[in-house]
Amino acid sequence: MPGAWTKRRDIAPLADGQAEFEFAIPLVEFPRLAAQLARPEGTAQGRVRFSRVLGLAVAELVVSGEAWLVCQRCLEPMRRLLAGESRLALVVDAAGADAVPEGLEAMIVEDERVSIHELVEEELLLDLPNVPLHEDPADCVGSAASVVVRVQDETRQTPFTQLGELLKRDQ
Numbered sequence: 509m510p511g512a513w514t515k516r517r518d519i520a521p522l523a524d525g526q527a528e529f530e531f532a533i534p535l536v537e538f539p540r541l542a543a544q545l546a547r548p549e550g551t552a553q554g555r556v557r558f559s560r561v562l563g564l565a566v567a568e569l570v571v572s573g574e575a576w577l578v579c580q581r582c583l584e585p586m587r588r589l590l591a592g593e594s595r596l597a598l599v600v601d602a603a604g605a606d607a608v609p610e611g612l613e614a615m616i617v618e619d620e621r622v623s624i625h626e627l628v629e630e631e632l633l634l635d636l637p638n639v640p641l642h643e644d645p646a647d648c649v650g651s652a653a654s655v656v657v658r659v660q661d662e663t664r665q666t667p668f669t670q671l672g673e674l675l676k677r678d679q
């Protein structure tokens with residue numbers, strides 16, 4: 509039921525009632541994330557638990573899943589495990605955000621309503637690297653380690669034939 513996650517709910521009763529939700533949302537349904545995806549695959553799944561901490565409404569999130577991002581070193585798709593865990597303090601303005609105690613991340617929610625979708629997107633953006641890179645540089649396409657494999661794979665393909673022609677011309 510895709511619509512259920514985007515439904516905005518009043519925060520106070522969620523926090524006071526210690527509401528709990530389990531979710532599974534396809535990554536392509538997060539507009540702020542979709543642009544970074546190398547492939548339209550993957551699902552964010554996990555749990556949100558609302559509570560009050562020092563009077564603040566807090567959403568505790570655990571998110572897991574798997575996303576395909578673009579490695580910024582070699583520009584090839586790379587698989588990234590999602591494993592986020594945050595305590596988001598839901599505040600109404602920047603002043604409220606400044607007052608959030610340590611150990612909590614502030615999330616500004618102007619009209620005191622929030623959807624599970626918004627929370628999960630916030631958590632995913634916190635969790636994902638600003639500059640995704642293959643963890644091991646040897647995994648990057650074009651690195652010394654992977655070129656050996658690719659040359660073996662592609663010996664009959666044109667780029668290398670053309671390169672051969674170019675090298676001949678230079679001599």
Ligand SMILES: [Zn+2]
Binds near residue numbers: 582583584642647
């Ligand atoms: Zn790479």
